[in-house]
Amino acid sequence: MLSDSEPVSNRMACPLRMSVFLKELKCYVFLFLLQPFTAEDAKSKEMKYEYEEKTVPLSKIDLRDTTCRLGISIDADSVVESIEAVGLINPPVLAGKGGSMYRIVCGFRRVKACQILGWPTIPARVLPGVVPLPDLLKLAILDNRAHRCLNVIEQARGIHKLTAYIHPGNEIEVLAPLLGFPPNKKVFTKISTLVELPDEIQAGILDETISLEVAVDLCKFTCMDAISFFDLFKKLKLSRNKQREIIALVGEIAVREGIWPAEILQCQQVSDIMENPDLNRNEKGSKLRAYLKQRRFPELARAEETFRESLKELKLGSHLHLTPPPYFEGDTYSLRMTFKSLEDFNRCRRDLEAISKKAAFRKILTDF
Template structure:
């Protein structure tokens, strides 16, 4: 028998006793993900390493009452051995009746000993711990000891992330959807959240623009008494997404423009009117006229650039011509 010792905090430690055994892989319940933190268990590099060098770090298992073995640490290692056609594997089998909370602690610390946990692994770890620790304060203290972010705001966001479908969690890792945008989806139904995710897969949007799309769609859904997924399945959005001549950036611009027009129909008309009349002013690239935000009665802004007195005189002539142009009066009157 070997004693496996792992420190849980600065003040105490837990002792885990285990026996080295050779276990039939068929006796391992690979579908029991009680202690699994990672979404993906496949790794070509790990397969190659085990094939060439062997299994250096045996997985840790626990035998259940039904005599099947539960994986505590080493999901990827066992998956790699399976892909190599192994039928047996050397493992460390924990002895004694250990509570699930201790198994989770061991799984988290074992993962952290190999590499930093990614954001999804952190979220899954917090979610699994919270099932055993109802007190938020105790959970945050233990999570901090185990290496999770001590910031309460980040901690709360990680908890929300784990409630999303696994495909969206995977999308955070491959940057199809940003962390903040994914958190915004946590209160939606899985179907609606996946509708947003499917849209983002076909677009190239920054974090702020993804969040803008989520907000616009939710506001449209509330105003029109629809589900967000129904808004995203509109004919207009499908038409944009089905245009092969548009790249992802261009599709993103058109989708956002459509949503803004649908959400703020009067604002869209005002923007269209302003754009038309501004063109009639025949301003050049050195003079820019900007309306007040949302055309809500604030001041208009004129910005001009110049390098010399000659340039300055030219800009003044442009402004003088602008003041005499009837288009300026037409442009201002609708928004008095």
């Protein structure tokens, strides 16, 4: 469980809520621990910090310190107009970080907005002395969750930042209620891997360019390979299943040919497909998948092409459908015919009789 100087077994680590009491210029922040056994237990495990309202020079706030930041970037545009109109209603929470500099605990967008507006100083709530880092992180998480649910990237970053302070084996029990994800090992594993991805791919998860499942698939690749996949998916806007199919095909080709996945995605054949002005997005996606299948399974691709040519010679029409065995493994074919009347049925029967005498049909049955 979360700890600083106390033994792990002596502290519970899942804050549920934050109560802030103001008295003149001083405030007391209480972080209550989740699921106390009794009210008495809750009191005994209470962590109390006194902080002070101060006016702090913006030059003394280290905007590069992202220790307590959960988001990918600081988008302050939506806050600038509000602060310009009514001022800073809710001051950020800061903590000293040595010397005269401060670290932002809560309120990255507010501080950034004030910087954009050219404020030389900013009102802030400053925590005293040296506050244990896990407590700063918990406070930052609670501040975010007071307004909204954390997104999956914020959850991933919360896991990454707090895991070092948790007793091994207790991560899910402690972090699921704190960060707001289901207490499930499979979910925890998926979310926790996302911090390995470049920021642009993490942003792509949030704007739904790729799904969580696809992002997890990309975690097993190098940064360069993952970005190559992501750039492709941004252009094609494929479904989740088709994205995963491409990832699997490229990964298998890379292993088979002993090259990097990025080399496959940047090869001339792929470039020709992606840059063809006569193809729309769906056509490019179909041709790319066909090319990758042909490269991954060359013998199967040749068999499929030969089969298609033989079908053209048979001229089955729309009422007869011949299907080969899956992957051309085996010798059982399927034939489906559609008809609306006895006359249609007799026509199908006559066509079948004629087809059975064609050399192309005999070739299909003997060559595959």
